[in-house]
Each structure stands twice: as structure tokens, then as C-alpha cells.
Amino acid sequence: MDIIADRLKSLPPYLFMQLRDKIRQAEASGIDLISLAIGDPVEPTPAYIVETLRTAALDPANHQYPTDEHKGMLAFREAVSRWYGRRYEVTLDPETEVLALSGVKEGIHHFIMALVNPGDVVLVTNPGYPAYRSNALMAGAEVYEVPLLAANRFLPVFEDIPEKVCRRVKAFFLNYPNNPTGACADRPFFERLVSWAKERRIQLVLDNPYGEIVFSSDRRLSLLQIPGAKDISVELNSLSKAYNMTGWRIGMAVGSSKIVQAMCKFSENVASGVFNAIQLAGVTAMDQGDQDIENMLAIYRRRRETVLRALTEMGLTVEAGPGTFYLWVPVPAGQSSLKFTAKLLEDAGVLVTPGTAYGQFGEGYFRLSLTVPDDRLREALERMRRTIRKGC
Numbered sequence: 001m002d003i004i005a006d007r008l009k010s011l012p013p014y015l016f017m018q019l020r021d022k023i024r025q026a027e028a029s030g031i032d033l034i035s036l037a038i039g040d041p042v043e044p045t046p047a048y049i050v051e052t053l054r055t056a057a058l059d060p061a062n063h064q065y066p067t068d069e070h071k072g073m074l075a076f077r078e079a080v081s082r083w084y085g086r087r088y089e090v091t092l093d094p095e096t097e098v099l100a101l102s103g104v105k106e107g108i109h110h111f112i113m114a115l116v117n118p119g120d121v122v123l124v125t126n127p128g129y130p131a132y133r134s135n136a137l138m139a140g141a142e143v144y145e146v147p148l149l150a151a152n153r154f155l156p157v158f159e160d161i162p163e164k165v166c167r168r169v170k171a172f173f174l175n176y177p178n179n180p181t182g183a184c185a186d187r188p189f190f191e192r193l194v195s196w197a198k199e200r201r202i203q204l205v206l207d208n209p210y211g212e213i214v215f216s217s218d219r220r221l222s223l224l225q226i227p228g229a230k231d232i233s234v235e236l237n238s239l240s241k242a243y244n245m246t247g248w249r250i251g252m253a254v255g256s257s258k259i260v261q262a263m264c265k266f267s268e269n270v271a272s273g274v275f276n277a278i279q280l281a282g283v284t285a286m287d288q289g290d291q292d293i294e295n296m297l298a299i300y301r302r303r304r305e306t307v308l309r310a311l312t313e314m315g316l317t318v319e320a321g322p323g324t325f326y327l328w329v330p331v332p333a334g335q336s337s338l339k340f341t342a343k344l345l346e347d348a349g350v351l352v353t354p355g356t357a358y359g360q361f362g363e364g365y366f367r368l369s370l371t372v373p374d375d376r377l378r379e380a381l382e383r384m385r386r387t388i389r390k391g392c
């Protein structure tokens with residue numbers, strides 16, 4: 001008898017682990033691989049944030065279980081409330097509408113386990129971040145995929161979802177600014193979505209870790225800005241991408257107190273909270289880091305322009321979305337995503353993500369991340385140019 005649980009057997013291998021394996025294999029065989037495949041900023045966390053961690057880590061008061069372990073320190077929850085107020089014009093009650101998380105990824109699991117019953121339907125987008133689907137499957141839910149197509153600006157046409165499916169839907173996972181397409185939602189879209197979901201008693205989850213990475217000033221948006229959204233929605237956010245803190249594992253669930261409290265109850269039973277010193281560093285980031293966000297955006301803006309110029313010269317037409325540090329690039333005519341990305345790896349030593357890694361509607365695209373140093377990015381582009389010129 002196999003000792004492994006069925007729920008695990010239903011899961012495909014996790015995409016980023018496969019990519020990391022490819023990078024390791026290349027390194028082991030001495031290949032100078034340049035990876036543009038993973039969205040993990042190379043710039044360090046700003047020094048004063050690290051300094052807060054250092055000081056807090058030296059304080060024995062922080063060596064015990066985290067304060068208010070089940071929901072996060074009050075100081076952290078208050079800072080989240082200030083941050084959402086200042087950056088997104090959203091009012092949050094730190095007592096009931098904020099939960100500290102070890103990053104968005106943990107929040108996806110907590111949400112599903114707290115709300116979704118076996119047999120419920122969970123809506124996810126395709127292409128989309130794979131964790132929504134895998135967590136829904138682990139909970140015994142059915143996954144219904146909603147395509148994101150260029151023709152619709154990579155926004156889901158939720159009105160097309162059959163009513164007989166909608167009747168069984170518990171939750172809809174959306175992610176704007178969007179990984180992998182770079183698309184952003186606008187206010188009218190969110191307004192239509194909220195009234196559609198309310199009529200059908202569907203709970204909304206906006207996965208928003210790229211909320212700060214927007215290249216046009218009018219697009220920074222929280223779903224919770226929409227009147228009435230808070231009744232049915234939770235937003236998952238983190239400091240990972242905004243402050244170059246992917247390794248710190250610090251984030252938050254905010255929104256409907258009913259959902260946040262349910263996630264909190266689940267969390268109490270499986271985790272013991274986030275290290276106080278990391279939460280305090282998070283407070284410093286949110287209170288003092290606005291200028292660092294601007295600096296980070298300037299770096300990505302510069303790299304974006306370099307890449308877009310180079311891709312156009314290579315004959316690849318890209319309609320860059322207004323958000324995230326990814327570019328969603330059509331593969332050369334006549335190629336498939338997998339074939340082209342495999343060729344780039346083999347011929348140029350450049351790793352990019354095939355669009356199909358995010359679902360079948362990613363066919364015809366590859367995703368390129370701007371989170372690499374400028375010189376490596378330029379080198380990767382030069383190698384790509386040579387490969388494409390050879391007719392690959």
C-alpha cells in the first residue's frame with residue numbers, strides 16, 4: 001500500500017521547484033546559465049529594515065512565541081492599516097480585518113482551508129499562479145478555469161461562466177497586477193466583478209503582492225476600494241516584492257472580518273505566527289519605505305525599456321502590461337512555448353518560463369522576469385538575439 005495521501009498524488013510537480021532544478025543542473029555541468037525565469041528581486045532589502053530586524057532579534061522579549069501569535073502583533077496590524085490607508089485609501093480595523101501571514105502563499109492555503117468544502121467549485125484564472133489550483137485540489141474542491149486572453153486585456157470574462165457552475169462556486173481567485181501577463185485591473189472591472197459576485201454569493205480573493213509594481217500612476221488599486229467589496233472579499237498581500245523581502249516571509253490577509261477571522265482560526269491550529277522581529281521590520285518597511293518603492297520602480301522601468309527595445313529589434317512584438325516585473329512575450333511565429341523556451345535554454349543558456357507552465361491558455365507566450373542585474377539582463381538579451389537570428 002502506498003503511504004502517500006491521495007491529495008498529494010493529484011498535484012502536478014510544483015513549477016518553480018522544477019525551474020530551480022534546471023538551474024542547479026546547469027550550474028553543476030558548468031553552464032553559465034542566465035535565469036530570467038523566477039520573480040525574485042536581486043536588490044537587497046533596504047538597510048534600515050534589516051537594522052530593525054537586527055535590533056529586534058537582540059531583544060529577548062522577541063525570543064518567545066510571537067505576540068498575539070494567532071493574528072500577528074498589534075503593532076504590525078496597525079502598520080498594515082496605516083499602509084492600506086495611505087497607499088490604497090482603504091480603511092481597515094486592525095483588530096478584526098488584518099491577519100499577519102508568512103507571505104501570500106500561506107494565505108492562499110489558509111483561505112482555502114478556512115472556507116472551501118470538498119465538492120465546492122473554486123474559480124481560478126488560466127494562465128495563473130499554480131498555488132490556487134493546487135490548494136483547491138488538496139481541499140477536495142473542483143477547479144473551474146477562466147481564461148485570460150489578450151483580446152480581453154487578460155481580464156476574465158466572468159459573465160461567461162455558466163450559472164449552473166456559479167451556483168456551486170465558493171470562491172474566485174484573482175491576481176492583479178497579474179503574474180504572468182503583467183495586466184492590471186481597473187476600477188470599472190472591479191465594480192462589475194463585486195456586484196456579479198455578490199449576487200451569486202461568491203467570495204473574492206485578490207492576490208495582490210504586485211500591487212506596488214505598477215508603471216502608470218492611476219493603476220495602483222485595491223479591490224477593497226470598491227464600495228461593498230469588503231463584505232465578500234479578502235486581499236492577500238506581502239512585503240516580498242514591494243521591499244525586496246521575498247526571503248523574509250511576511251505578509252497579510254485583509255478585508256472581510258468574517259473571512260479574516262476564519263483564516264485566523266485555521267492558522268491558530270497549524271502555525272504559531274511570524275517571528276516578532278520580522279513583523280517589527282515589516283512595520284519599518286511599511287512606515288518608512290515609500291521612497292524605496294519609487295527607487296525599485298525606477299530600476300524595473302529602466303530594465304523594461306531595455307528589454308522591450310531589444311525584443312522589438314528581435315522581431316518580437318510585445319504589448320507590455322502596465323504592472324509587475326514580468327513581461328509576457330509572444331514566441332516567434334510557428335513556435336510553441338515549450339519548444340522555443342527549450343531551444344533558448346539549450347542554445348543560449350537563457351532560462352525563461354514557458355507560458356504553458358501557467359495553464360494551456362499561456363500557449364504562444366513566454367514569461368521573462370526583470371529581477372536580474374542589468375549586465376546579466378543585457379547579456380541574456382544578446383544571447384537571445386543570436387539564437388533568434390539563427391531562426392530558432
Ligand SMILES: Cc1ncc(COP(=O)(O)O)c(C=O)c1O
Binds near residue numbers: 039103104237239250
Ligand atoms: C501571483 C503570486 N501570488 C503569490 C506569490 C507568493 O508571494 P509571497 O512571497 O508573498 O508568498 C507570488 C510569488 O511569486 C505570485 O507571483
